[in-house]
Amino acid sequence: MNETFTDEELPAVLDELGVPGIFDVHVHFMAPEILAKVWAYFDSVGPLIGRPWPITYRGSDEERVERLRRMRVRWFSALSYAHKPGIAPFMNDWSRGFAARTPDSLWSATFYPEPEAAVYVPMLIADGVEVFKAHLQVGNFAADDLFLDPVWAAIEDAGTPVVLHAGSGPAPGDHTGPASVESVLKRFPGLRLIIAHLGTPEVEEFLDLADRFEELRLDLTMAFTGWFGEALPDRLPSRLRDLQSRLLFGSDFPNIPYAYAHQVGSLVRLDPGEEWLRDVLWSNGAALFGKQ
Template structure:
């Protein structure tokens, strides 16, 4: 392999090489259409009410350069996770994500949906065309998971077993649609759904941990949680439960919209002191088992 181009690469590679892994498997990476990406970054740059604090973005390179950065880091598979913020945009996001994935073999083919009458139809079409994972964002989209317009969508997804990354926790800033309530109600009706709780459900960690323990196909991603920037500290009394939930915890980073070097997330996982086998499962094996 040629020398990694990005200065952050050496520390990332040292982490997974020290564990004897073939690389990293990151289920929470974003690649968005350029116009949408600019709009998202503008929200973060403004430190506005949906963000609540200064959030300097570390990886602002072009799409092509960011792919090379991730390759240099040693990510063998990574998602693109588009998320629809209003009706009528999911189709555009999904088409762009499909075209992007066609040129990047490491991509976990990703798509999104929104509560709208045609959602069940296009979700089924996306699954048939090879989508491996979906993403939705309750804070941004301002909807509940048990919105009646999504009833048929959840039936399709439950039957297919396709995982959905759900930003349901109230971090960084909550609203009337965030929190564990609508996920609890949804799982009571669709208990076989494969859901990945983004950011481990922060800051409602305990409630989402309960759901992962209760429902066979509910998982948690580690995105940003164990970093100093995140601010809120993961409750120490919950950490022992993470060992028992080892098969259900997946590495996530939120690259590129993170305000610190990529390795900081990895170092935070190591500081949990759950052992190398746990780190190997979280950083590679669990994602590989779920998505191939």
């Protein structure tokens, strides 16, 4: 299979693989004022980036949704991540509205280690939220913060997936890395955590956790694109084949410095086999979230 193709050619690639589309668990749609600040950070070469990072997909929410649909991204998340106390409810209210008007988007929400999270997270679960996002690096908190104990308990009981940025890429934070994640999983082993960006650069350590905790998953957002984190270990492809059923496709759309198709092509270039690609691009996400 040709590993070089454009966004416009992506549907033909999916046809060749025999999948109905892409299930992308790592897409960002945020309240306009929040997204403007995120883009301003990237445009200013913020300290966690350290190099120019041109955002490929700007425009309105409607334009970006239509772009995903043209590439045949059948399902996608709409992740926001709370970076300080008190802001999660505002973000969650906006995300609720976005999900209501965007039927192919997973209803997404966020939380922060604060007393109120023990109230608003169970309420969101009861209302039917489909995925959470938390960012240890940007939020500057540990996964095992005591305020999160009732949050993890509620999420584990519900089986709601959580996309968790816990790796130390693109720059280490005070609480990044696998230690606090392992601490949480020892107490809540049924959590359906999805480690973002393959846990880069602590990839091997997070894969080791996946060997021990059967509900732990990883997304491949920006992995193998040459833009995120350190060089990946030579033996990584064989480990990724072993964990085929627990790897999920992610893109970080729209905040990526290259075409969407480049992420897909970077996985094709690994030559993992068509069954692996079908599972990662579609089947694993569809099964986890119960979508068709």
